[in-house]
Amino acid sequence: MSMKVLKPGLLTTIQDTGRTGYQKYGVLGSGAMDTVSLRIANMLAGNEETEAGLEITLMGPGPSFEMTESRVIAVTGAEFALHINGEPAPLWKPVFVKENSTISFGPCKLGSRAYLAVAGGFCVPAVMESKSTYVRAGIGGFHGRALQKDDELPLGSMTQLSKTIAARLSGSAGQNGFSAPDWAVSRRGFLPLKKNPAIRVLEGTQYNAFTEEAKTRFYHEPFKVTPQSDRMGYRLKGEPLELQEPLEMVSEAVTFGTVQVPPDGNPIILLADRQTTGGYPRIAHIISADLPLVSQTMPGEHITFRPVSREEAEMLILHREEQMKELKVRIKMEWLT
Structure with missing residues (x-):
């Protein structure tokens, strides 16, 4: 009961929804960059939303895997080509895959990360209550590292819902080795990807320490995502953002979406593998509803920032969570009634 890695791709790791409750000890949260896509992939596969899946970075040749059992x-996330046994396969759907089938990821059209959930999840040890991989520290996931060729990833026990989905779909699997229902989750409804996105933010603690010109520039000029970007943070390049006067700071807590400005004036967006504290001025925080959009942005694209009120930010995240709850119920009803 395993999935064999034929090609690992640029960076493929096991991630769940994150390692919470340990930042006070200096342990990072890690977890999926785009938790919405991971949660939906798990729902479709019949897993708990928080189960671990594969986060696949879609830059350069994509990975491929062999299923050793049905x-x-x-598969959710970015817009890209997926093939099973050489045939085009659907995204954002539950897909029954026969044993000894090959799953391969092709070129990416929009976005930068895909999420693959397997019924039963991956049977790897939890470290501090999470299976998420933190590569720099070598913890979590599969031996604490990115996947490599010939790795064999053990699979967990399927839920009753997963077994039901498999039983319903297996009868229609033909010579191509897979089958799927005629419905799908709308990617645009949950992940409205766009090139060069406008990202909504709240003012950061040190927002008023910046010059009026810098604040205007922050909201009206685009910033380029540089190649020096990774799961820890996106380094942006644009017209420098200046402080009114030099600012000496004690390191403070930071979170997923904090926008810091180091002395060179180019912002850094902190992401899943961020440090637990930071000593640079925080000009803004990306709202929770837009974190998946940021995480799907490719190096070379531009980001613009748009201010929103705290009330609007709360309304947007509450609306998304209501959508997620409704989707979970509808998926269960589809298979269990």
Whole structure:
């Protein structure tokens, strides 16, 4: 009961929804960059939302895997080409895959990360209550590292829902080795990807320490995502943002989406593998509803920032969570009624 890695791709790791409750000890949260896509992939595969899946970075040649036994999978995230046994396969759907089938990821059209969930999840040890991989520290996931060729990833026990989905879909799997229902989750409804996105933010603690010109520039000029960007943070390049006067700071807590400005004036967006504290001025925080959009942005694209009120930010995240709850119920009803 395993999935074999034929090609690992640029960076493929096991991630769940994150390692919470340990930042006070200096342990990072890690977890999926785009938790919405991971949660939906798990729902479609019949798993708990928080189960671990594969986060696949879609820059350069994509990975490929061999299924050593029949399982239901679901692939969500960016817009890209997916093939099973050389045939085009659907995204944002539950897909029954026969044993000895090959799953391969092709070129990416929009976005930068895909999420693959397998019924039963991946049976790897939890470290501090999470299976998420933190590569720099070598903890979590599969031996604390990115996947490599010939790795064999053990699969967990399927839920009753996963078994039901598999039973319903297995009868229609033909010579191509897979089958899927005629419905799909709308990617645009949950992940409205755009090139060069406008990202909504709240003012940061040190927002008023910046010059009026810098604040105007922050909201009206685009910033380029540089190649020096990774799961720890996106380094942006644009017209420098200046402080009114030099600012000496004690390091403070930071979170996923904090926008810091180091002395060179070019912002850094902190992401899943961020440090637990930071000593640079915080000009803004990306709202929770837009974190998946940021995480799907490719190096070379431009980001613009748009201010929103705290009330609007709360309304947007509450609306998304209501959508997620409704989707979970509808998926269960589809298979269990």
